[in-house]
């Protein structure tokens with residue numbers, strides 16, 4: 001299994017929705033090369049992504065090595081996972097909300113600080129590409145729901161049923177086990193966030209997700225929220241988040257990481273500080289949820305950090321495409 005499942009109980013204040021938590025999943029063989037070790041002076045181009053997504057980083061690197069820019073690289077890299085029906089996380093095959101609807105959130109941000117985003121998008125596999133069209137072809141940043149879908153179709157995206165047999169079965173099983181009660185259930189978190197620096201030294205990022213499995217209908221997480229799920233500042237660096245989006249939004253996590261890098265912190269230090277803002281809140285329930293960040297600075301140094309074990313980053317640089325096990329906060 002290449003993805004992790006966070007399983008346990010955690011109630012989301014106000015909506016009585018239980019969202020997942022403790023990590024019982026698994027990661028691929030961790031590299032000894034911990035992300036906390038400072039990166040050596042980087043050679044470009046460079047791609048990093050959340051979790052174990054080597055096909056996606058390979059695609060992004062192929063784009064960069066062919067002379068493509070970082071924006072094309074992150075879009076095409078994320079599209080690999082969106083099209084992967086076996087990954088029940090992103091795009092086609094994503095796990096649905098509790099009513100059985102697959103709803104996607106995605107965003108993209110370029111070297112100029114321009115961005116586009118879609119929230120609660122249905123029936124369109126490549127949400128990241130729709131987000132790019134929002135950025136490039138409209139005066140807006142964000143389109144939601146039916147409007148986002150209509151916009152996508154006007155741009156030639158074909159509507160399709162994103163609920164695969166496997167995801168439908170998982171949802172039906174969830175309904176039986178959880179008795180469709182909104183307090184205790186099992187959730188999977190999944191997202192791909194990707195950051196790239198191209199041969200010109202320019203940075204772009206993207207993030208795409210089906211969000212929390214079995215979420216309330218209408219729920220939107222951090223992933224399409226610029227500054228929370230993703231932030232790029234071409235002068236400084238970039239960050240992308242994964243995990244329980246509500247906690248990322250509350251701390252505007254990705255923007256925070258980039259601002260910390262602006263103040264002189266390394267990507268690793270900045271990710272650690274952003275996690276500490278979450279876990280050190282009064283009454284933080286951090287033992288029952290996961291958040292992870294990956295970041296890159298203008299020098300091509302990278303970092304990653306999470307609350308819990310098993311978060312990882314895939315990094316493709318200098319001809320090596322590898323999974324790097326992330327350091328984490330909660331060690332006991």
Ligand code: SD4
Nearest residue numbers: 189190191211221243245
């Ligand atoms: C969300 N942050 O919708 C996303 C979920 C996620 O790995 O990252 N899963 O809250």
